[in-house]
Amino acid sequence: MAVSVNEAVSPGPVQDHPPPARRSSGRGRAMLEVALLTVLAVVMLFPVLWMIETSIKENRDVYAVPAKFFDFEVTLDHYRDVFIASGGGRSALSVSFLNSVIVAGVSTVLATVLGVPAAWAYSRFTLRAKKDQLFFILSTRFMPPVVVVVPIFLMYRYVGLIDTALGLILIYTAFNVPFTIWMMKGFVDEVPAEYEDAAMLDGYTRLQAFRKFTLPLLVPGIAATAVFALIFSWNEFVFAIFLTSSENVRTAPPAIAGLIGGTTVDWGLVAASSVVFALPVLIFAYLVRKHLVAGVTLGAVRR
Amino acid sequence: MGTVAAHGLCKSFGRVQALDGVTLDVPDGSFFVILGPSGAGKTTTLRAIAGLEKLDAGSVHLDGRDATGDAPAARDLAMVFQNYALYPRLTAYENIASPLRARRCSASEIATAVERVSNLLHIDRLLQRRPAQLSGGEMQRVALARALVRSPRAFLMDEPLTNLDLKLRVEMRTELTRIHRGLGATFVYVTNDQVEALSMADRVAVLKEGKVHQVGTPAEVYERPVSQWVAQFVGSPPISLLACHAEGDRLVGAEGWTLPRPRGTTAEDGRTLLLGLRAEDLSVETRGEASLPGELYGLEPLGDRTVVDVRVGTTILKVKARPTVTGTPGERLRVTVDLDRAHLFDAGTGLSLSGAGR
Numbered sequence: 005m006a007v008s009v010n011e012a013v014s015p016g017p018v019q020d021h022p023p024p025a026r027r028s029s030g031r032g033r034a035m036l037e038v039a040l041l042t043v044l045a046v047v048m049l050f051p052v053l054w055m056i057e058t059s060i061k062e063n064r065d066v067y068a069v070p071a072k073f074f075d076f077e078v079t080l081d082h083y084r085d086v087f088i089a090s091g092g093g094r095s096a097l098s099v100s101f102l103n104s105v106i107v108a109g110v111s112t113v114l115a116t117v118l119g120v121p122a123a124w125a126y127s128r129f130t131l132r133a134k135k136d137q138l139f140f141i142l143s144t145r146f147m148p149p150v151v152v153v154v155p156i157f158l159m160y161r162y163v164g165l166i167d168t169a170l171g172l173i174l175i176y177t178a179f180n181v182p183f184t185i186w187m188m189k190g191f192v193d194e195v196p197a198e199y200e201d202a203a204m205l206d207g208y209t210r211l212q213a214f215r216k217f218t219l220p221l222l223v224p225g226i227a228a229t230a231v232f233a234l235i236f237s238w239n240e241f242v243f244a245i246f247l248t249s250s251e252n253v254r255t256a257p258p259a260i261a262g263l264i265g266g267t268t269v270d271w272g273l274v275a276a277s278s279v280v281f282a283l284p285v286l287i288f289a290y291l292v293r294k295h296l297v298a299g300v301t302l303g304a305v306r307r
Numbered sequence: 308m309g310t311v312a313a314h315g316l317c318k319s320f321g322r323v324q325a326l327d328g329v330t331l332d333v334p335d336g337s338f339f340v341i342l343g344p345s346g347a348g349k350t351t352t353l354r355a356i357a358g359l360e361k362l363d364a365g366s367v368h369l370d371g372r373d374a375t376g377d378a379p380a381a382r383d384l385a386m387v388f389q390n391y392a393l394y395p396r397l398t399a400y401e402n403i404a405s406p407l408r409a410r411r412c413s414a415s416e417i418a419t420a421v422e423r424v425s426n427l428l429h430i431d432r433l434l435q436r437r438p439a440q441l442s443g444g445e446m447q448r449v450a451l452a453r454a455l456v457r458s459p460r461a462f463l464m465d466e467p468l469t470n471l472d473l474k475l476r477v478e479m480r481t482e483l484t485r486i487h488r489g490l491g492a493t494f495v496y497v498t499n500d501q502v503e504a505l506s507m508a509d510r511v512a513v514l515k516e517g518k519v520h521q522v523g524t525p526a527e528v529y530e531r532p533v534s535q536w537v538a539q540f541v542g543s544p545p546i547s548l549l550a551c552h553a554e555g556d557r558l559v560g561a562e563g564w565t566l567p568r569p570r571g572t573t574a575e576d577g578r579t580l581l582l583g584l585r586a587e588d589l590s591v592e593t594r595g596e597a598s599l600p601g602e603l604y605g606l607e608p609l610g611d612r613t614v615v616d617v618r619v620g621t622t623i624l625k626v627k628a629r630p631t632v633t634g635t636p637g638e639r640l641r642v643t644v645d646l647d648r649a650h651l652f653d654a655g656t657g658l659s660l661s662g663a664g665r
Contacts, residue, residue: 199394202393205357205379220396
């Protein structure tokens, strides 16, 4: 999955304290650094800024030459159009967003429900060829997903999963489970097995011991893992565009992409739907950021 | 009732043979100590009894009934872990109550039992704290309370005092012995500290490399070690071993000394032997018939006594002496040997040659 920690966790201020000027040239160097970082920030953030600006511009301002940066009339019409069809009622885009929520949500829940117990088992039990099994699970992620689009398309057509939400949910779950197992195994490894041993001697069964004593300690890890799985499913484009076609099944990424093309492009609508598409992941990652950072460092660093 | 018996326990982790036919019989109500160096398989033995390790071979009998395949919960045992394993999210009270909650006891029963055991262990003030807010000694007491809150078949303790400082360890030793007497319950106690074993146990099993080397009372293990290895592991300062061989009724040392052969020992002439001498059976003060020539190597005053290091040939003998003893290194002296208490081992097999006559 192409999500790095830095994308999921908003980075702190780039430079809290500029290094103190030591030599006469120090001040100049610090200024150069700030200037470079400013240029970098502008280059990085400009597309995002432009997307947000476009989404609140009148259509005539969108095409204005020279481009209007500040002196345009603010409108929320595009956002209204994202959710409400021109003749009233729900728009096709809003259906796509709902589909995205369902597909990403259900596949994340499934991947977590399947992956967490599996990770626990791989962490706690001695299994035959455990390392080979874990390597096999990891190896399914070596291959770029696009490679298997055609075979999966044919398989799905054969079993009737083409153009269904279930089809997307299954394929996203399949791609998320290996990731969930690997990430969660790190977290489970961090929780001493003795808690479960003690619980079993207290009189609980092995599963009760896991559920009552280990699982609560895994919540930060589960939150971090689920966010990554959610981001993958939410952003996924390739399978969505190949395996679904009808408007009432399509998820948001192909739906937004579908807005571009034809004779005229409603860039305001494209921008507004892109903003709406980007927000949930940002908000969700922000809400669980404490768990996310704790989880990422817990699982990865303390070895 | 509370007998624990293990027969021929075998367990390997990958290429490491952790248990290699461990057989133990723990009588009802005894304080049974499993003693051995780290890596001897002590903890694995205890975990096998508890049902936490799947065995390659062997059986565990509890109260005479085969419990080999039983789940830990079904065995009715309580265990204290070396690192306490207190549930971090729960308060001390909830930790102690956990075994009773698992058995669906009523809230009033739980409250009574927790109060009783927390009074016994003097932790009634700590009950609302979480493990992170407890000191090592307090955590240890809470872990002990979690085991003692009910009356299981037997208590299993995995080096419960190892992580405590020395003063607290000595205190808890006495307290555990007191608790054991009070309950009259079966304790199976794992330790690598021979002092703990000698001071607390009714019976000691000495374990090394997954095998039981000797089982007996602390006195038996100390006085009649079956092998050179057991003799060296039990006792502080460690037993001194002198290389020698038998010539008729005499022992001739590699350094040229001769001593009468200890009574009750059997040894062929010419075979290489090790004469085992404990510090308290040696003396630099009294003059007896059996003595060894040596030179003073160093003094180790310990307050109540002084350990005198005497060099005999290339071997350093540890000799227990009065705290007032003085001397300068290099000084020549003779060490008197209490031959009735000496041990003779075969240098090849390490087995004791001090026979049945003792």
